[in-house]
Amino acid sequence: xxxxxxxxxxxxxxxxxxxxxxxxxxxxxxxxxxxxxxxxxxxxxxxxxxxxxxxxxxxxxxxxxxxxxxxxxxxxxxxxxxxxxxxxxxxxxxxxxxxxxxxxxxxxxxxxxxxxxxxxxxxxxxxxxxxxxxxxxxxxxxxxxxxxxxxxxxxxxxxxxxxxxxxxxxxxxxxxxxxxxxxxxxxxxxxx
Numbered sequence: 280x281x282x283x284x285x286x287x288x289x290x291x292x293x294x295x296x297x298x299x300x301x302x303x304x305x306x307x308x309x310x311x312x313x314x315x316x317x318x319x320x321x322x323x324x325x326x327x328x329x330x331x332x333x334x335x336x337x338x339x340x341x342x343x344x345x346x347x348x349x350x351x352x353x354x355x356x357x358x359x360x361x362x363x364x365x366x367x368x369x370x371x372x373x374x375x376x377x378x379x380x381x382x383x384x385x386x387x388x389x390x391x392x393x394x395x396x397x398x399x400x401x402x403x404x405x406x407x408x409x410x411x412x413x414x415x416x417x418x419x420x421x422x423x424x425x426x427x428x429x430x431x432x433x434x435x436x437x438x439x440x441x442x443x444x445x446x447x448x449x450x451x452x453x454x455x456x457x458x459x460x461x462x463x464x465x466x467x468x469x470x471x
Contacts, residue, residue, distance in 0.1 A: 287425050288317065316423070319362070328351035329345070331384055335374075341374060360444055385398070424445050424456045429460075
């Protein structure tokens with residue numbers, strides 16, 4: 280996919296992905312990986328390196344935010360992301376089954392920390408299994424940032440807020456992530 284952006288996934292496609300992994304032995308882990316990408320906008324490396332202490336409050340319960348620390352973020356641009364309810368629910372369920380919450384959240388099937396490349400490959404296999412051509416580990420992140428940008432007006436937010444949630448140092452980087460919509464463009468022109 281060199282030179283091309285990953286395709287975004289629609290809410291219906293996200294439902295297909297989540298349904299596809301439902302019967303798996305590692306269902307909770309798979310669900311968390313998908314949701315961290317599509318509902319928190321994390322990069323593959325951030326998913327692989329995210330630790331329980333970054334999602335737990337001081338009492339050891341799943342927090343309302345994800346603290347992406349500088350040390351795991353691209354270009355050391357850590358950030359605080361409000362936790363989507365679906366992500367929180369999945370993490371609560373996963374925490375109940377986690378023997379050692381001092382480790383990374385996502386473990387390999389052998390119980391080791393996952394590598395960023397392994398997360399990238401995991402998504403490649405998943406998208407191939409469901410037939411979503413042009414999708415990659417970045418598709419959930421692009422979808423997250425695109426949807427946020429489309430809804431900024433509903434929250435009284437700005438593109439700067441989307442930039443901060445994406446962990447970008449430049450708003451021009453954020454703009455490259457966003458996907459246009461011909462339907463939205465027609466509606467927009469129709470407002471004139």
